[in-house]
Amino acid sequence: MSGGLQSLRQHINRILTRQTRPLYLVVDDTLRLVEWRGDGSHYGLESLQAGAPLDERLAPILPIDEQETRAHAWRFVQLAGAPPCHVHVIRLDGGWGVAMLDAGAEHAAQLAQQQSTHELLLLRREREALIAELEQANRLKSRFIAGMSHEFRTPLTSIIGYSDQLREIRPDDRETQHHLNAVGRGARYLLNLVENLLDQARSEIGPLQLHPGACELAEISTEVEQLLRPVAGQRQLSLAWWFASDIPARLWLDAIRLKQVLINLVGNAIKFTEQGGVNVEFDWQDGRLQVAVADTGPGIDEADAAVIFEPFRQTAGHNQAKGAGLGLTISQALVQAMGGEVRLNTRKGEGSRFEFSIDAPAVRGGRGGEGGSLADKKIVIADDDPDLLELFRLWLSSAGCRVETARDAASTLEIARRVRPDAVILDLDLGGDDGAAVAAELGAGERHCKIVILSAAPNDPANERQLPDVIDARWTKPISRTELLRGLAALIADTG
Amino acid sequence: MRARKVCLIGDFAVGKTSLVSRFVHSTFGEQYLTTVGVKIDTKEVCLPSGDSVKLVLWDIAGKSEFAPIDTSYLRDAAGYLLVADGTRVETLHSAVELQASVERQLGRVPFGLVLNKADLEDRWALDRNRLAAVDLRGWRVGRTSALNGNGVETAFAQLGAQLMHET
Numbered sequence: 001m002s003g004g005l006q007s008l009r010q011h012i013n014r015i016l017t018r019q020t021r022p023l024y025l026v027v028d029d030t031l032r033l034v035e036w037r038g039d040g041s042h043y044g045l046e047s048l049q050a051g052a053p054l055d056e057r058l059a060p061i062l063p064i065d066e067q068e069t070r071a072h073a074w075r076f077v078q079l080a081g082a083p084p085c086h087v088h089v090i091r092l093d094g095g096w097g098v099a100m101l102d103a104g105a106e107h108a109a110q111l112a113q114q115q116s117t118h119e120l121l122l123l124r125r126e127r128e129a130l131i132a133e134l135e136q137a138n139r140l141k142s143r144f145i146a147g148m149s150h151e152f153r154t155p156l157t158s159i160i161g162y163s164d165q166l167r168e169i170r171p172d173d174r175e176t177q178h179h180l181n182a183v184g185r186g187a188r189y190l191l192n193l194v195e196n197l198l199d200q201a202r203s204e205i206g207p208l209q210l211h212p213g214a215c216e217l218a219e220i221s222t223e224v225e226q227l228l229r230p231v232a233g234q235r236q237l238s239l240a241w242w243f244a245s246d247i248p249a250r251l252w253l254d255a256i257r258l259k260q261v262l263i264n265l266v267g268n269a270i271k272f273t274e275q276g277g278v279n280v281e282f283d284w285q286d287g288r289l290q291v292a293v294a295d296t297g298p299g300i301d302e303a304d305a306a307v308i309f310e311p312f313r314q315t316a317g318h319n320q321a322k323g324a325g326l327g328l329t330i331s332q333a334l335v336q337a338m339g340g341e342v343r344l345n346t347r348k349g350e351g352s353r354f355e356f357s358i359d360a361p362a363v364r365g366g367r368g369g370e371g372g373s374l375a376d377k378k379i380v381i382a383d384d385d386p387d388l389l390e391l392f393r394l395w396l397s398s399a400g401c402r403v404e405t406a407r408d409a410a411s412t413l414e415i416a417r418r419v420r421p422d423a424v425i426l427d428l429d430l431g432g433d434d435g436a437a438v439a440a441e442l443g444a445g446e447r448h449c450k451i452v453i454l455s456a457a458p459n460d461p462a463n464e465r466q467l468p469d470v471i472d473a474r475w476t477k478p479i480s481r482t483e484l485l486r487g488l489a490a491l492i493a494d495t496g
Numbered sequence: 497m498r499a500r501k502v503c504l505i506g507d508f509a510v511g512k513t514s515l516v517s518r519f520v521h522s523t524f525g526e527q528y529l530t531t532v533g534v535k536i537d538t539k540e541v542c543l544p545s546g547d548s549v550k551l552v553l554w555d556i557a558g559k560s561e562f563a564p565i566d567t568s569y570l571r572d573a574a575g576y577l578l579v580a581d582g583t584r585v586e587t588l589h590s591a592v593e594l595q596a597s598v599e600r601q602l603g604r605v606p607f608g609l610v611l612n613k614a615d616l617e618d619r620w621a622l623d624r625n626r627l628a629a630v631d632l633r634g635w636r637v638g639r640t641s642a643l644n645g646n647g648v649e650t651a652f653a654q655l656g657a658q659l660m661h662e663t
Contacts, residue, residue, distance in 0.1 A: 057538055078534065114532055125584065
């Protein structure tokens, strides 16, 4: 066995030499070739000659500092037309030794791995950039929808307000009443549609905002019923409201939002029910209001029920399907904002039942100044829309108020200084003037009046505007005569 | 004529290899092919002064979030060209960071910054403020397109002139 190790080493050296095809170069300190062993052409170094200068591409691997004595290795060095190699450099007496070892196989494996990693990284970055671009486009779209929805509110306030006003002027003319009811219903339907669109746009920008306050459930349900009973009547459907006996008279919740949810759910139930009717049930327990809207409609199959709360979905098979397909989406988002979740119980052919419960603590005590008189109260109202200004003047005058109107900032301030009103009601957009700035000026110094903002721009992230803290109340258009007078009375009425 | 080592440094896929390919061989490959290790090439540059300088270009594998630059390749470089991709803002941040670490290793040697992919300028992610911030550093900044060759010769020639000026 003597010489076995040596034989083994020689064998391995032969294999390694075959694989790595080493090229050994010795150069002097002037970088001229002294001697070499191996195939220079394999590494792109043609016609090696003693005394010739080292290839200029390789020259930079040799340290500039001749005192450098450390051995050095360069991995995966690639000269044009040559395979990648590992290059080793050592200091010799009066020169340098350079060894080049073929690293083609190792390089190929690393290249394949690195190539796929980099391509994946590039794809990921492209995808992230695309997502960011889409999100930006979506935000712009949402702002556009929010802006357009806001533009709808002002004319709708006029339509609803003036049709209500006309109904009061001609209470005995049944035909006119019938026509005006149709106008009012259409406008309110449109308003609900706009509210849903606006909320969908808002929910994509930020969380939906709630403005809870003390309210009466009976009033909310009455308003919804007034809106939807004629629709149910036309389709010869019953619409019944059931209240548990122990519901507190007044609850703390966002009445406008609850009304919106009820209009969506009850309106949907009526729309999809062919015969029978719709029941709306209210119960209250431990500070939470429980609501159920049940119908005798066709029910919803499992596939539709799974996606029914997604935006722009319309259940299949309903030839009378209409609307934007946002009602249930928005209702779910609103109920979630109010601390609950809309749940659907349904089976095909057996009707549907939507249930939810929301935070609604009982409110103790009476209505405060709501029942007081507004007679002889001096009110200044400022709005750049002349039709709305006239409508609000009519409503306030009918309650005995002494009303002054203005359409811009300067006349509002002038009138307020002259008449020393009990309240000033301001639109936020007064033509080119800013209602918030007027409010700030009115609130500066000695206060003698209540300041109310009545705007078509809801308080949401799409319409962020810093309002001065002198404001006593903020209301949103459209507003009904009752809401306007009751809100004002709560602020300034004489309660006797 | 003395050859001078110039390193190309930047993030992966910013176009370092394509710039060298355009500059040395007047070619451009559409397909992205990553670099492992370093590719070495040479090119002689004629300067306005009438002098010539031979650049030994070390095209070093780009930096990624999984692999830093192998700084051993920088040793004894006479200058360097930082390369960023105008369509990827993060590659400019990288170039700025790399410059600091290269300067720590090489000292203050001539260098330039090129914003590559100028043919895609309508898709660039570099706003005016970011570019102004680089200008404020007093760096020599060029715009290049390895695809059509615009600005490529100029970028290398300017660096070559700086190298000649320094020695």
